[in-house]
Amino acid sequence: MRHLDVVCHLPLRMLIRDFSLLDESERRYAGNGLTHVDFLIYNKVGKQPVLVIETDGRAYHRQGSRQEARDRMKDRILELYGIPCERLSTAESNEQERIETKLKEILHLNYILPEK
Template sequence: MRKYGRVSEVDSENLMYAVIREVLSESDYSKYDVVMHVPLRMILSDLTKLNTRELSFATNHLTHVDFLIFSRLTHQPILVVEVDGFAYHNNEKQRERDQVKNAVLEKYNVPILRLSTVGSGEKQKLISALESMNVT
């Protein structure tokens, strides 16, 4: 983590940022980059696919994705990575918001990888997600 410093107030996001940067530094993935806390509405090409609930959620200024991996060449989204912390497992409202976010991203064909802060093997899960999309 020291190599990349603190990029977030949340330790789990700092750790995940370091993992993502490490993977993207590999030659197979060097054509991609990552940004943090991108507003969801900035990822969507148009909002006409959304129902009323999804539209309200997606346009809320507080709604963002934890990490967006994108093509350096086209700037197109490749993968959203969400870090689900303790609140995810113990908060029904957070789970509902995450389900809406999942549905919105699915409508726009943006793959999402959710990783638990209590999990392990994040690097391999990220590599597997990228490989499963044939983005190497």
């Protein structure tokens, strides 16, 4: 997958530049310099986003928390712009397999991605 690369902690406002699909609260959230995606896998040719990966700590992202509400808003924003997102909990395992499966689904691949 030489045409793919990854960047960490990318501000959402650098990923979503046209806020026209967002309501006012989503615009404020997406435009905040502290709002970021944990990881972005993108196509180096054309710099197109392929997959956002978010890592969620069990306590910090618990149901009903402020962070969980922000996570839902980020998921909605990414969905509006057609950017797939995979959330990985720090309490789970098989992260590599889940990411590979998601990338195969997105890129319509029928083979196993090589390990780095």
